[in-house]
Amino acid sequence: xxxxxxxxxxxxxLAACNLPHSTPDIVPTxxxxxxxxxxWDSQSLPGITTKVQFALNAAGLTGVSANVQAYGENxxxxxxxxxxxxxxxxxxxxxxxxxxxxTDKAAMGNLLEKILVVLDAFPVGQIPGPQPGxxxxxxxxxxxxxNLVFTVPAGKSGxxxxxxxxxxxxNLQKK
Numbered sequence: 069x070x071x072x073x074x075x076x077x078x079x080x081x082l083a084a085c086n087l088p089h090s091t092p093d094i095v096p097t098x099x100x101x102x103x104x105x106x107x108w109d110s111q112s113l114p115g116i117t118t119k120v121q122f123a124l125n126a127a128g129l130t131g132v133s134a135n136v137q138a139y140g141e142n143x144x145x146x147x148x149x150x151x152x153x154x155x156x157x158x159x160x161x162x163x164x165x166x167x168x169x170x171t172d173k174a175a176m177g178n179l180l181e182k183i184l185v186v187l188d189a190f191p192v193g194q195i196p197g198p199q200p201g202x203x204x205x206x207x208x209x210x211x212x213x214x215n216l217v218f219t220v221p222a223g224k225s226g227x228x229x230x231x232x233x234x235x236x237x238x239n240l241q242k243k
Contacts, residue, residue: 104152111138111154117193120161123186131166132183138196155231158201161187161220173234176207176214181236184223190223216240 097192113136120134139158142151163183183205192200200220207214218240226239 077121103146105146106141107142109142109151111137111140111155111156112136113159116159116190120187120190123184124183127182127186129179129182130186130215132179133164134186135162135164136160136195139201140197146161156196158197159190159192159195160201160220161190161203163203163205165205166205167207167209168230170207170212170214173237175233177231177233180205180216180240181227181232184227187220187223 083182113239117136120136124132124134124176137160138154139160140154142154143153143155144150150239165176165179170176184203187203194196195205195227202217202219203223204215207216216237222240226236229239231239
């Protein structure tokens, strides 16, 4: 009887080894109904750029120009190597400021503060993307440049700390 039970147990175990294994369902992360691979990309947002530029002009900020872009992922078709769709992660603001010289950090910081107040009117929820993006400001005096790149929250945080003028510039240069 023991030999009989042992042989039946062996048959059952061997049969179980050949059963198909169950795997959990994989939920696709793409909004497209086809297979794709993802690549980081930026896309121009001309409508929002126009609105930001209008707001900067309305605030009396002369010599300040804006370019607004969506940053996110392309879903690229592996067969054609062409983008099928784009998913925005955040909206990034690129600001160029023409000034007389780069030595007056106080004046640059005060100007930057006015620019950030204008950009506050374009929060997440009113622009594409679920998260706050970056702000890249280029102060340009002739061929000389000072570039600052920081997150939208860092720009708000500095002002909430009461930083103005040169202190605001110094704080954001560290971000």
